[in-house]
Amino acid sequence: MALLGRNWLTGYENPLVRLYRIRVRHAVIICLPFWFVLLWYTVLPLSEHYSYNHAYGYDQPLTWEIFHLRLSDQLHRDWRRFTLPQVSRKARIPTFELFLSNSQLASLDRDAPPKEGKGKYAVGVVRRNNRDLKARLRYRGLKHWNWNYAQKSWKVRLDDELVRGQQTFSFINPVNPVPFAEQIILDIARNNGLLTPDFFPIRLMLNKAYMGVYWFMGQPDEFLLRRNDRFPGSIYSGNRAESVEKNGDSSLFYRAKYWKKPGSRLAEAKPDKSDLQQLLDMIWKADAARFASFAHEHLD
Structure with missing residues (x-):
């Protein structure tokens, strides 16, 4: 059999010769899939780089090293x-399903990145154990990995029902490849008698599409107290307050107005933060004897 000529037995021309003599338009058609793959893996790293810059407000130049890194990833x-492997229908961890219309998803995408605090919610359904629960949902987290990719983090507020005794919770897309450290810390704290919110792995589905393993994170609110047979009281949370103090310290540790109050004993008492302000004043203004007396009377 000839390598580059005609086969002396069959008389047919060798395929390599026919390929060498192919016309240009036919060659272009044959090469289109290869050009498409090449273009695809050129555009994706570029898109990720500029999307990252836009999300963080950076102006990082694109170098060959960065392009190679993003292409490799x-x-x-x-x-x-x-x-x-194919996703199994059965799993040893809980499965939650979210259902939102395309218009609701588009509304959340237009509002990204989510606002800190009270963000824009969409109307949807949370399915758990074949129960459909009406809910309001929004993206959660200001970091780009929480909202800038397909696997977004979610905050869920149920309208009427409860899941594990709570009405508000989050589905967190972990940034760490092995995100067990926080769960271990919370488990240790719980075993030592501290009140801790739920934090455990789940499988998440969005409109029947498998999104991967997320983390269910409970909200430290009055439902946390009720689930642990505690009478509801004031719960405060604070983060990143501005500094108006002469010493340059964060005003979070001086002024109660910079704190949020997700829980209170009575609904009408929620705007009142006098108990927290009293504690802050005692920390910075009282001497050791006065603070010891205050702690003995007010702190558990």
Whole structure:
């Protein structure tokens, strides 16, 4: 059999010769899939780089090293996705399903990144154990990995029902490959008698699409107290307050107005933060004897 000529037995021309003599338009058509793959893996790293800059407000220049790094990450992600086994219907961890219309999802995307505090909610359904629960949902987290990719973090507020004795909770997309540290810390604290919110792995589905393993995170609010047979009281949370103090310290530790109050004994008492202000004043203004007396009377 000839390598580059006609086969002396069949008389047919060798395929390599025919490929060498192919017309340009036919060659272009044959090469289109290869050009498409090349273009695809050129655009994806570029898109990720500029999307990251936009999300963080950076102006990081694109170098060959950064392009190579992002291309390598993209190829590794696609290879892992291609080689993953099919998702099993049964799992040893809980499965939650979210259902939102395309218009509601588009509304959340337009509002990204989510606002800190009270953000824009969409109307949807949370399904758990074949129960459909009406809920309001929004993206959660200001970091780009929480809202800038397909696997977004969610905050859920149920309208009427409760899940594990709570009405508000979050589905967190972990940034760490092995995000067990926080669960271990909370488990240790819980075993030592401290009140801690739920934090455990789940499987999340969005409109029947498998989104991967997330973390269910409970909200430290009055439902946490009720679930632990405690009478509801004031619960405060604070983060990143501005500084108007002469010494440059954060005003979070001086003024109660910079704190949020997600829980209180009575609904009408929620705006009142005098108990927290009293504690802050005693920390910075009282001497040791007065603070010891205050702690003995007010702190558990």
